[in-house]
Amino acid sequence: MSHGPTALVVVGAGGHGRELMDVVEAVNAVRPTYELLGVVDDGQPDLNQLFRRKVRHLGPVRLLAEIDAEYVVGIGAPAIRRAIDSMATAWGRKAAxxxxxxxxxxxxxxxxxxxxxxxxxxxxxxxxxxxxxxxxxxxxxxxxxxxxxxxxxxxxxxxxxxxxxxxxxxxxxxxxxxxxxxxxxxxxxxxxxxxxxxxxxxxxxxxxxxxxxxxxxxxxxxxxx
Ligand SMILES: CC(C)(COP(=O)(O)OP(=O)(O)OC[C@H]1O[C@@H](n2cnc3c(N)ncnc32)[C@H](O)[C@@H]1OP(=O)(O)O)[C@@H](O)C(=O)NCCC(=O)NCCS
CATH class of the missing domain: 2.160.10.10 (Hexapeptide repeat proteins)
Known part of the structure; x- marks a missing residue:
């Protein structure tokens, strides 16, 4: 039985988050693996940058509680990754x-x-x-x-x-x-x-x-x- 691509959300629309989107696209170019639903970010992401790479800003991080998708955190600071991991895990989300x-x-x-x-x-x-x-x-x-x-x-x-x-x-x-x-x-x-x-x-x-x-x-x- 074949499964479709796994829904994925990137947390963080800054530079590192957009770099992780490149990784997702490179993985997909070899084998369609993820459906990138968009990015969640509590700040005000540069929407032009996201538009140019065809990625939607879905809203703040807390939306991840409601989206049935795996996630990766595109934020460099370990303490922030730790905090987001702990929230997302409590919401039942799985990390890709x-x-x-x-x-x-x-x-x-x-x-x-x-x-x-x-x-x-x-x-x-x-x-x-x-x-x-x-x-x-x-x-x-x-x-x-x-x-x-x-x-x-x-x-x-x-x-x-x-x-x-x-x-x-x-x-x-x-x-x-x-x-x-x-x-x-x-x-x-x-x-x-x-x-x-x-x-x-x-x-x-x-x-x-x-x-x-x-x-x-x-x-x-x-x-x-
Ligand atoms: C080490 C680091 C965390 C310090 O940051 P900071 O606390 O903001 O430090 P400051 O810029 O205030 O500098 C404080 C002092 O440390 C020195 N310093 C800072 N970084 C240094 C480094 N990498 N090597 C040598 N000396 C360094 C500064 O020259 C300054 O010295 P001075 O007081 O004699 O002028 C930072 O400079 C660094 O190297 N970060 C890594 C960044 C990185 O790799 N980014 C990749 C992103 S993908």
């Missing part, structure tokens, strides 16, 4: 997992629900991701890595083998992480950083080598002024 046909995925790779692998991303072998993990364009994840829920790899980020990225970690564009390290929950690695030591949870680390940025205190801020 999208893999661009020009991504390269090796054997023994398990992607959590809602995860998105963009064009030119590569994952080698024995990799597990949590829910709603986003591997942006041209990212690489090598052997034996573990990526928690809502992890984001920005374009061109490289994660070497046997690395653990805990929940909500964001790796900035062009950054790299050498093998065997752990990056703690919620930590952000800045664009272009080279992570050569494990990082604790909840820090912003930048530079080559990457070091956690020391938060500026009020006193320091006023020193000398």
């Amino acid at each position: 997992t999208l893999v661009h046909p020009r991504a390269v995925i090796g054997r023994d790779v398990l992607l959590g629900s809602g995860s998105v692998v963009c064009a030119l991303a590569s994952i080698t072998t024995n990799v597990r991701t949590g829910r709603h993990v986003h591997l942006n364009i041209a990212t690489t994840v090598a052997h034996d890595c573990r990526l928690g829920d809502y992890v984001t790899l920005s374009p061109g980020a490289h994660v070497s083998g046997t690395v653990t990225l805990e929940d909500d970690v964001t790796i900035g564009t062009g950054a790299m992480v050498i093998q065997g390290l752990t990056i703690g929950t919620g930590t952000t690695v800045g664009a272009g950083a080279a992570v050569i030591r494990s990082l604790p949870a909840g820090v912003v680390a930048v530079g080559v080598p990457a070091r956690p940025r020391v938060p500026v205190t009020v006193e320091q801020n006023h020193a000398g002024s």
Whole structure:
């Protein structure tokens, strides 16, 4: 028995959301898989942009409660993906997992629900991701890595083998992480950083080598002024 395409809604009409629409279209070009019903967004999306790509703004995110469709979240911030995932799951919605046909995925790779692998991303072998993990364009994840829920790899980020990225970690564009390290929950690695030591949870680390940025205190801020 053949089934028709699965109804799909993208959450978020910003740049990342529209990039995910490209992934949906690329998947459909290989095999008609999804019927993209439109996008939900609580803001005021640029309707011209959506019109040019023939995607409807259906309304605010809460509409997802009433639409019988799978969803993907086209929003970079892990905390927002987490919040939307929790609402959508409570509404009984199922997250779609999208893999661009020009991504390269090796054997023994398990992607959590809602995860998105963009064009030119590569994952080698024995990799597990949590829910709603986003591997942006041209990212690489090598052997034996573990990526928690809502992890984001920005374009061109490289994660070497046997690395653990805990929940909500964001790796900035062009950054790299050498093998065997752990990056703690919620930590952000800045664009272009080279992570050569494990990082604790909840820090912003930048530079080559990457070091956690020391938060500026009020006193320091006023020193000398
Ligand atoms: C690290 C990051 C999160 C910090 O953002 P922020 O808190 O707004 O930081 P600011 O721009 O206020 O900069 C604060 C300081 O950190 C420095 N800094 C910021 N980002 C840096 C980076 N990636 N590498 C080195 N230094 C950096 C700034 O030069 C500034 O230093 P100064 O105080 O000596 O002038 C951000 O700069 C970054 O790299 N984000 C990744 C973005 C990305 O990859 N986007 C992809 C979207 S698809």
